[in-house]
Structure formats: structure tokens, C-alpha cells
Amino acid sequence: xxxxxxxxxxxxxRTTAAAPRLTGIDAARGLxxxxxxxxxxxxxxxxxxxxxxxxxxxxxxxRAAALFAVLAGxxxxxxxxxERPLEGRPLWAARRGVALRALVVAAVGLSLGGLEVxxxxxxxxxxxxxxxxxxxxxxxIKRLWALAAAWILASPVLAYLLxxxxxxxxxxxxxxxxxxxxxxxxxxxxLGDVFLTGYYPVLQWLAxxxxxxxxxxxxxxxxIMPFLLLAAxxxxxxxxxxxxxxxxxxxxxxxxxxxxxGSDYPLAGLLQVNLAGVEQSGSPWWLASSAPHSGxxxxxxxxxxxxxxxxxxxxxxxxxxxWLQLDLLLPxxxxxxxxxxxxxxxxxxxASLHGSPLPAGWTAEGVFWAQVLAALALGSVFARLSWxxxxxxxGHGANQLGRGRPAR
Numbered sequence: 001x002x003x004x005x006x007x008x009x010x011x012x013x014r015t016t017a018a019a020p021r022l023t024g025i026d027a028a029r030g031l032x033x034x035x036x037x038x039x040x041x042x043x044x045x046x047x048x049x050x051x052x053x054x055x056x057x058x059x060x061x062x063r064a065a066a067l068f069a070v071l072a073g074x075x076x077x078x079x080x081x082x083e084r085p086l087e088g089r090p091l092w093a094a095r096r097g098v099a100l101r102a103l104v105v106a107a108v109g110l111s112l113g114g115l116e117v118x119x120x121x122x123x124x125x126x127x128x129x130x131x132x133x134x135x136x137x138x139x140x141i142k143r144l145w146a147l148a149a150a151w152i153l154a155s156p157v158l159a160y161l162l163x164x165x166x167x168x169x170x171x172x173x174x175x176x177x178x179x180x181x182x183x184x185x186x187x188x189x190x191l192g193d194v195f196l197t198g199y200y201p202v203l204q205w206l207a208x209x210x211x212x213x214x215x216x217x218x219x220x221x222x223x224i225m226p227f228l229l230l231a232a233x234x235x236x237x238x239x240x241x242x243x244x245x246x247x248x249x250x251x252x253x254x255x256x257x258x259x260x261x262g263s264d265y266p267l268a269g270l271l272q273v274n275l276a277g278v279e280q281s282g283s284p285w286w287l288a289s290s291a292p293h294s295g296x297x298x299x300x301x302x303x304x305x306x307x308x309x310x311x312x313x314x315x316x317x318x319x320x321x322x323w324l325q326l327d328l329l330l331p332x333x334x335x336x337x338x339x340x341x342x343x344x345x346x347x348x349x350x351a352s353l354h355g356s357p358l359p360a361g362w363t364a365e366g367v368f369w370a371q372v373l374a375a376l377a378l379g380s381v382f383a384r385l386s387w388x389x390x391x392x393x394x395g396h397g398a399n400q401l402g403r404g405r406p407a408r
Contacts, residue, residue, distance in 0.1 A: 022078070022220055024318035027329040028311050029071045029336030030379065034372055035064025037346055040119045041368040044273050051269035061273045062292025065122060065200070066208055066303035067310055068339075069129065073212020074311065076130075076137060083219055085138050095134045097402030101395045102130035108344055108391060113180030115351035120199035120276070123343075124179040128194055128202050133209045141217040148210035152300045155204045156287055159196055159295060164281045166192045173197060199276050204295040211304045215311065226315035233308030240302035244290025247298075253285040334379025338389030342375045 044057030080086045080094045109123025136144065166173040173192025175183060183190045195202045219225055248254040248271065258267050260283055270278060276293040280286035290298035314329070321328040335342055349371065358367065382389060388396060 022315065022318065023321070023329055023333045024226070024315035025071065025074060025078070025220075025311065026333035026336035027318065028067065028314040029339055030332035030334070030376075031310060031314070031336075032064050032067040032071060033335055033339045033342060033375065035060040036068065036122075036343070037371060037375075038368060039064060040346070040350060041371070042364055045269060049266065051266040051273075053269055053273045057273035062299065063303050063306045067307040068122070069126070069205055069208035070212040070215070070304060070307035071311070072126065072129065073133065073209035073214075074216040075212075076133065076209070077213045077216020080137050083141075083217055085140060085217070087138060091138045093403040095137060095402075096404075097399035098130055098134060098137070100398035100402040102127040104391070104395045104398045105130070105340065108340065110179060110181045110184075112344065112347050113178040113183070115178075115347065115354075117178075117347060117351040117354050119178075119347055119350055121178045121347060122200055123340075125194055125198065125200040125202055125205065129206060129209050132202060132206050133213070136210065136213060139213070141214060144210060144214040144217060148207060148214055151207045151210055152297055152304070155207060156296045156300070159201060159203050160280065160284075160287055163196050166197050167279065167281075199293070201295055204300060207300050208304060208307070211307070215308060220315060226312045226319070229308045229312030230316065231312075233305045233310075233312060235305070237302050237305030237309060240298045240305060241290050244288070244298045244302070247285075247288035248290075251288075253288050256283060256285045330383055331376035331380045334381070334383030335375045336379070338379060338382055338392050340391040340395065341389030342378065344391060346371055346375075 038056050039060050042056045043054050044061050046052040046054060076098065077085075080091065085091070086094055105123050106127035109121055109125075109127060112121045112123065136147065139147070169192075171189070173189050174197040175189055175193040179190055179194065179198075215229065218229075254267060254271065258265065261267055271289060271291040273291075274293045275289065275291045280294065286294070287296050288298070289296050290302050292299065292303070314332075318329055318333075353367070358364070381387075
């Protein structure tokens, strides 16, 4: 590197460190957490043979988790130069920090994998996504958006072609449960599940982090950008969902898939809420769906659009709060700043309730709202005191260690 390049990189690093925190991003992360909690606690289908979707399934299934992943990409962009990606030694230091933080997240996820709980824990996949996105942290915005577009188009087709091979292996390269420490003894099954056959296939989900990196490289602090994100995200989400409806209902996609699965299979409800666990093979019509957790191009476009729109809306609400000089987003942004700790506590609570009747006087709605209020209250307290969550403290320490900085 030249001395001029070194000076430029140093200025970029100092600018990134000194840039104010965008409270709207934390608020969006808090919304993602609450949406994921809703799908974990409240039913997403009615208890009937047709699997009629509930409002929770229609509103949050697929979208909350995708928002969480897109925000991970935005956070990485904000910590690695914002509009001007880091270069040279600072970039490599940032990559080491992200890698060590990913190991902390993976350790937490593997520990949660040993719990008996009816929740698809995202943390191991989340950590692997952090590791997979490391090569792209230094890309400029044009290359990022080009790569994100290509990934959204190509990864679902690649997954459609490869998944049957993994499932046809003996034993099939699918876990059927959350990854735990014991699964490290069968690395082929673990990797097959994490990348292709599990609930959050990293091959397709990497698109969310690339989209997030692209959003994070935009001038999010500018006046117009939140409006553009809200408008463009809404347009993409509506168009993708509409195109999926045309393919499935008007052009005969659902009829073809229904004939493949059998007339009694509750395909209509699953297409609206969740295709995870459905073997999407044997017909190219599976690639034309926009169903949540289908991992298709239209699903990735729709959920990415929703995520961009939510981020834009939260940034606008943050601006409104600043203008009113009222911290309206305090509970949400506080919870969003400590999602790893709150998510882990939520999974532990649900594991303690798994397989046994709820305590007398409690309903699923009561359990959900109690956890929501607790998360918002804890988030508010920690934000007011400028504290990190306990697991965030560990992750931050690992990040600082990787970057060669002393952690307080």
C-alpha cells in the first residue's frame, strides 16, 4: 500500500468509528426479533386438515427471519466503512473480528441445539452466513448489488438441482433437528443441512446478507434514502408476490404441484405460510413459488423487499423521533441492540415449556405478550444505561480481539 492509500484507509476507519448509530436499524432488528418470537409461540396454522393460515403465519412467517438476516448484512456494512468499504489492513482486521464473533454465535447456537424445543434455531446458520460473507466485505456498492441479483437468480436453481442428491445419500444429509455439539461428529450431515437441506439453507440465505450489505453501503443518513428504501422495497415485495400468484394460480403451477403431491395434501395453506420441510423436487414449478421459506427467487425477492421497506420505515420513524426530541423507539431499539441475548433467553423459556401444559391461567397469547413486554423493558433499561447484553458483550469482545483492539 502507498502512504496515500494508508492515510485514506485510516480516515475511513476513523469516520466509521465516529459515525452516529442509526437507531432505526436497531428498531428494525427489534421488530424482527418480535416477529420471530410470534411465529415461535403463536400458531401459524389453524388446527384443521387444510392448515388454514393464521394472521401470524400470513404476517410474519419467512419475513421476520429474512429481516433479521438482511439486518445482519446492514450491520456488517455499517461496521466496515458504510458508503466507503474498508481496504487493506483495516479490512482484514474487520474480517478477523467478524469471524471470531461468528464463532461466539455458533457456540451459542450449538448449545441451544441440545434443547428440546419446537423452534428452528437460526444461530448456527447465522454464524455460517457471517463466515461466508467475509470475502464480500470489501466490495463496492455496484459489485455488491450485481452479485446480490445474480445470487437471488442462481442460488435457488442450484439448490433445486443439488438438494435431491443430498437427500438421496445414505444416510440423507439432513439432520431433522437443530444443529448441536454432537452433530460435529458427522460433518457431512451437518454441512449438508446447514447449506442446503435445513430450515435456513445458507446457499440461498446468503442473498439476504448480500442485499443487506448493499443497503448498508447506501447513504442511509441522507434525507431521501429512507423514502427510497420504503418505496422500492414495497414495490419489489408486491411485484414478487403478485408474480408468484400468477404462476401458481393463473398459469397452473399449484394444480401441477397438487397433482404431484395428491389431492389431500394441504398445499394451499403451506404456500401461504411455510414450505420448509416440504421436498421441493420433481417439478420445476417449485421454482415459481413465492411461498415463505421456499428459498425460490420470488421468495428471496419478496422477503428482501419487505426487509428494505421495514428498514426505510424504521429510519423514518427514527428521524421523526429526533425531530420531536422524543425517544419513541427506545424499547424497540433497545431490544434490537441485544437480540442475541434476548433470542437465547426466549429459546430457553420455550424449551422449559416444551412438552408440558402451560401453567394454570396462561395461554399462548399470554406467554407471547409476557415475553414481548419483558424484551422491551429489558431493552429499554439496557439502552438507557448504555449497557451491552451479556452475549453481545462476548461477541463484541471477540470482534475487538480479532481487530487487534483492547476490549473494555
